[in-house]
Amino acid sequence: xxxxxxxxxxxxxxxxxxxxxxxxxxxxxxxxxxxxxxxxxxxxxxxxxxxxxxxxxxxxxxxxxxxxxxxxxxxxxxxxxxxxxxxxxxxxxxxxxxxxxxxxxxxxxxxx
Amino acid sequence: xxxxxxxxxxxxxxxxxxxxxxxxxxxxxxxxxxxxxxxxxxxxxxxxxxxxxxxxxxxxxxxxxxxxxxxxxxxxxxxxxxxxxxxxxxxxxxxxxxxxxxxxxxxxxxxxxxxxxx
Numbered sequence: 001x002x003x004x005x006x007x008x009x010x011x012x013x014x015x016x017x018x019x020x021x022x023x024x025x026x027x028x029x030x031x032x033x034x035x036x037x038x039x040x041x042x043x044x045x046x047x048x049x050x051x052x053x054x055x056x057x058x059x060x061x062x063x064x065x066x067x068x069x070x071x072x073x074x075x076x077x078x079x080x081x082x083x084x085x086x087x088x089x090x091x092x093x094x095x096x097x098x099x100x101x102x103x104x105x106x107x108x109x110x111x112x
Numbered sequence: 113x114x115x116x117x118x119x120x121x122x123x124x125x126x127x128x129x130x131x132x133x134x135x136x137x138x139x140x141x142x143x144x145x146x147x148x149x150x151x152x153x154x155x156x157x158x159x160x161x162x163x164x165x166x167x168x169x170x171x172x173x174x175x176x177x178x179x180x181x182x183x184x185x186x187x188x189x190x191x192x193x194x195x196x197x198x199x200x201x202x203x204x205x206x207x208x209x210x211x212x213x214x215x216x217x218x219x220x221x222x223x224x225x226x227x228x229x230x
Contacts, residue, residue: 036221043205043221046219090155099157102155104153
């Protein structure tokens, strides 16, 4: 079955420290992978995507994600966290019907 | 328009009443999606439109829920005889959908309509 897993409901990081938000997937064929962010009381915004090519994808707001085929993972990373990065983060993968399968979301809390 | 516009932003209604939620997608976006999100939780897929047709209605939770899209643009999600469990934020998104394209499935979301059923 095609699926996306975000194993952590919440991630806490001190400001200035590196952050990682985990995502693993299961999909047939080559994966098309996405990260979206939802700031409090706002709609979701696209952050970055992996289609093909370099395994390290750079996106908005200094975020990047690393595609790892052998581990079927697409973890979101940022070298130095900001308090303003606190939000809900969603990983998604495109399925064989060209529709998105969404993870449950991870709440990221950056403490000053 | 420049973004996806949803109205109303907030709706409080009494149990048993009907409500209509509107979504105005980005001009030229052929695909339109409705999702439901409860209390900052994950996204629950409701329905997807390609143009005016809805190839996938599998997510509608009951026959009280319906949606239509006219002119390949504005969509309306209607909930009849609302129940308290319908309380949630209803999100609309649109995208350019070209099957097989790398541009597919980058969704632009509206700010949502928060529905509270008393």
